[in-house]
Structure formats: C-alpha cells, structure tokens
Amino acid sequence: MKAACPECGSTRLVRDYGHGELICGGCGYVMAERIMDLGPEWRAYDQEERDRRDRAGAPMTLTIHDKGLATVIDWRDRDSYGKGLTPERKAQVYRLRKWQLRARVYESLERNTAFALSEIDRMASQLGLPRDVREAAARIYRRAVESRMIRGRSIEAVASAALYAACRECGVPRSLEEVAEVSRARKKEIGRSYRFILRGLSLHLPPASPADYVPRLASELRLSGEVQSKAVEILREAAERGLVSGREPVGVAAAAVYIAAQMLGERRTQRQVAEAARTTEVTIRSRCTAICGSVKHLFFRG
DNA sequence: AAGACGAAAGTGGTTGA
DNA sequence: TCAACAACTTTCGTCTT
Numbered sequence: 001m002k003a004a005c006p007e008c009g010s011t012r013l014v015r016d017y018g019h020g021e022l023i024c025g026g027c028g029y030v031m032a033e034r035i036m037d038l039g040p041e042w043r044a045y046d047q048e049e050r051d052r053r054d055r056a057g058a059p060m061t062l063t064i065h066d067k068g069l070a071t072v073i074d075w076r077d078r079d080s081y082g083k084g085l086t087p088e089r090k091a092q093v094y095r096l097r098k099w100q101l102r103a104r105v106y107e108s109l110e111r112n113t114a115f116a117l118s119e120i121d122r123m124a125s126q127l128g129l130p131r132d133v134r135e136a137a138a139r140i141y142r143r144a145v146e147s148r149m150i151r152g153r154s155i156e157a158v159a160s161a162a163l164y165a166a167c168r169e170c171g172v173p174r175s176l177e178e179v180a181e182v183s184r185a186r187k188k189e190i191g192r193s194y195r196f197i198l199r200g201l202s203l204h205l206p207p208a209s210p211a212d213y214v215p216r217l218a219s220e221l222r223l224s225g226e227v228q229s230k231a232v233e234i235l236r237e238a239a240e241r242g243l244v245s246g247r248e249p250v251g252v253a254a255a256a257v258y259i260a261a262q263m264l265g266e267r268r269t270q271r272q273v274a275e276a277a278r279t280t281e282v283t284i285r286s287r288c289t290a291i292c293g294s295v296k297h298l299f300f301r302g
Numbered sequence: 303a304a305g306a307c308g309a310a311a312g313t314g315g316t317t318g319a
Numbered sequence: 320t321c322a323a324c325a326a327c328t329t330t331c332g333t334c335t336t
C-alpha cells in the first residue's frame with residue numbers, strides 16, 4: 001500500500017533530504033519530519049568533519065529497516081479511540097514497547113558491525129594483508145563494540161583503528177599513513193580511536209619495531225635478502241645506541257635500508273626509499289646521519 | 303643533469319603548567 | 320586551555336657524482 005497525502009490524497013510524495021522532510025508533490029503538505037538517513041556519513045563530531053560531510057550526498061536508500069512506515073507503539077497509555085487501558089493491557093503494552101526498542105537497538109548494532117567488517121575487509125585487501133590479520137581486526141572491532149566504545153566516534157575510524165592494531169599484533173605493521181590512505185576516516189581520527197581502543201581493551205602492543213618494516217621496504221624496492229639482513233643488523237646496532245626510540249619506526253627502517261643497499265652495491269636513491277616508506281628524503285637523511293655517526297665501522301667490515 | 307646535502311621556516315600533535 | 324616543545328615536512332640554494 002502506498003502512502004498518500006492526507007490533505008489532497010496525492011501519492012506523489014517528495015523527499016526533501018536537506019530539511020529531512022517528506023513533502024506532498026501535489027499540495028506541498030509536510031507529511032513527516034526526520035526521515036533523514038542516520039548513516040555514518042551524516043554524523044559530524046567536529047568542525048573538520050562537518051566541513052567535508054557534503055561528500056556523502058543524499059543517501060541512496062532509506063536504511064532505517066522499516067523505512068519509517070511500520071507501526072510504532074507510542075508512549076501514551078491510550079487505545080486508538082483515546083480511551084485509557086486496563087492494568088493488564090497496560091502491562092502488555094509496556095512489554096511490547098520494551099521489546100520493540102530492544103529489537104531496534106540490536107538490529108542497528110548488527111547493521112553497523114556488518115558495515116564495519118566489510119570495511120575492514122576492503123581496506124585489508126587494498127593493503128594486501130593476509131587473512132589472519134583481517135580476523136584479528138574483526139575480533140578487536142567486536143570487542144570494542146561489546147565494550148560500548150563506538151559511541152561518539154565514527155565507525156570508519158574505529159574499524160581502521162582495529163585494523164591498524166591488528167597489523168601490529170600480527171607483526172606485519174602498516175604505518176598510520178598507509179591505513180589512512182585506504183580508509184575513509186582521517187589519520188588523526190584513526191590515531192585517536194586507536195589509542196582509545198588500546199586503553200579501553202587494556203591491550204598493550206609494543207610500539208612497532210623498525211625491523212618489522214624492513215621486509216616490506218626491501219621487497220617494494222626490489223632489494224636482495226642480503227640487504228635485508230644488513231639493514232636489520234644496522235637497526236640492531238642503532239637500537240643499542242638508543243637512536244630508535246622516539247623516532248618514527250618507518251623512518252628509521254628506511255634509513256637502514258638505504259644504507260644497507262648502498263653498502264652492498266644495490267643503490268637506490270633517497271627519493272625511491274622515501275617514497276616506499278611514505279616519508280621524505282630529509283627524514284631519511286637525518287636518520288642516516290644519526291646512524292652513520294655512530295655505526296660507521298659497519299661500512300668497513302664488508 | 304640527477305642526486306645528495308643541509309639550513310631555515312612551517313606544520314600538526316603532545317605535554318605540562 | 321594555552322604555550323613550549325620535539326619530530327617531521329616543505330622549500331630552496333649549493334655541492335657532488
């Protein structure tokens with residue numbers, strides 16, 4: 001059955017998303033307010049997000065499961081004739097209301113989780129991550145949902161943060177940049193959610209070690225295994241000399257790879273290494289001078 | 303000519319009063 | 320809440336290969 005305008009009977013109804021209203025195309029009667037889709041893109045938690053919210057455009061469908069048309073038990077203890085209810089009837093209505101509310105909350109949680117998991121899957125495959133990382137990310141996300149930690153932050157950001165954490169947990173770290181590249185959330189938000197999740201789930205992951213990044217950098221730059229081992233050796237020396245902590249691990253790893261490649265005659269330009277590590281030549285240079293200054297003897301040991 | 307170097311100014315996030 | 324701060328980036332002129 002199609003909805004019709006109570007004023008003129010027209011069934012030509014127009015949705016005005018800008019104002020969140022359902023309007024009769026015949027006479028302009030406003031039939032319903034607040035039909036706006038409450039999907040994640042519409043929510044904005046700070047000015048930055050409000051500014052770019054327009055990218056979402058109008059929702060393609062009304063994702064409210066009942067499309068706003070199903071019967072809702074209202075809060076008045078009256079029947080449809082406006083008469084009061086008997087105590088038994090009141091108790092029954094009370095139970096119905098309770099269950100209807102529960103069902104809605106449950107369905108919305110399920111829907112959001114399903115969306116988050118598909119996002120995790122999409123990002124993971126874009127980053128070329130193996131199955132166990134995806135499963136770890138899904139596990140972390142579900143735990144975050146169970147701990148009521150999603151409230152007040154976007155699903156996208158929490159899903160990305162879960163993936164970021166899972167990468168570390170599985171020893172295949174991706175930098176925040178890399179995750180942000182394939183995520184719809186901003187790097188800043190992901191970082192925030194990440195810290196929040198770690199604290200909330202009392203999950204403590206040690207900061208990523210530069211050595212974890214070496215295999216990826218090396219393969220992206222098509223460098224041999226010898227270069228990899230040399231880079232790891234350099235990193236071990238650097239770590240002993242306290243040149244690692246407080247620095248961005250990828251940057252340190254990039255410098256080690258650059259030096260190792262040079263030592264073994266598989267030269268790569270700073271530009272190439274910087275690109276693979278998503279950093280700049282300047283950063284690599286400053287890491288290099290720090291490392292070379294104190295491990296120069298490595299150059300003369302073959 | 304391309305790559306490496308380093309100075310200087312700018313950026314965004316953290317920390318501690 | 321704000322200023323100081325450290326790490327990193329951008330930009331640019333100069334030197335090296």
